């Protein structure tokens with residue numbers, strides 16, 4: 282069955298991974314801008330990174346028949362340095378109209394600091410000014426609950442950004458209701474140890490009737506699995522899901538969210 | 548979007564018992580190991596033990612409550628991020 286990987290950091294993955302994903306039925310990969318496993322020394326590093334995710338990765342994906350899309354920002358892990366963050370934000374307009382760019386992301390919080398929050402709001406302003414979709418990263422582990430609440434509060438200051446044009450990613454059992462009940466989309470990340478297993482993801486999908494939810498592998502530079510989405514689709518079959526409902530989560534939902542940007546075509 | 552079609556009922560115990568059994572024994576062995584090594588005073592071990600008490604409740608929201616028990620309950624942003632990673636349990 283075909284699927285969309287709505288959140289993968291392919292700059293950290295091998296070309297073999299593209300091949301394996303294509304063989305598993307992946308038709309499109311969406312790459313949010315994020316930390317690359319190390320802190321970049323200057324805005325120049327981000328300029329090259331933006332070129333990599335908007336120009337080079339789409340070509341690498343195309344060799345396997347996969348469409349590649351991207352999101353732009355400075356991630357919260359590197360946003361404590363607000364001067365650097367402002368320089369990177371200033372680069373966004375020259376990339377925003379590139380063919381595969383879907384919006385601003387993955388912005389959000391990491392340690393829930395004042396500077397991270399200020400830079401998160403700066404990005405929301407850019408998204409509002411340029412009428413962009415928004416993809417939000419929530420913090421890890423013990424910081425997730427607080428960060429998710431702060432993010433939802435901050436979004437209330439940007440009434441022109443409609444909740445249905447925002448996805449809040451990496452939700453778990455203690456944050457998913459807060460996100461969906463405020464009208465946002467929610468992303469479930471299938472990632473070893475720090476995030477969610479296939480069975481827990483399916484539990485949450487059943488709890489919320491799979492509405493306004495996508496699932497992703499967030500495969501990156503860490504120990505992670507680029508095939509986590511098709512493996513979870515297999516687990517859904519074991520748990521009695523109909524092919525139509527599996528398709529809803531793995532295809533229809535990410536297509537519905539990202540299809541709000543006219544550049545997302547399959 | 549079309550309506551929600553619930554999954555066909557399957558035997559979830561068949562599907563999940565062995566995996567859960569294995570994880571529980573691994574957890575028990577972990578607690579034994581850190582105790583024998585005199586490391587069970589670590590706040591993370593205490594957080595695990597605290598979370599274990601939540602498993603015997605009746606409401607089917609154990610996963611949510613365990614996650615809440617590990618979470619930072621504060622609501623104000625911190626002054627400055629002094630590290631990039633997270634530990635897994637909140638240290639008051």
Ligand SMILES: [Zn+2]
Nearest residue numbers: 313315387499
């Ligand atoms: Zn990510």
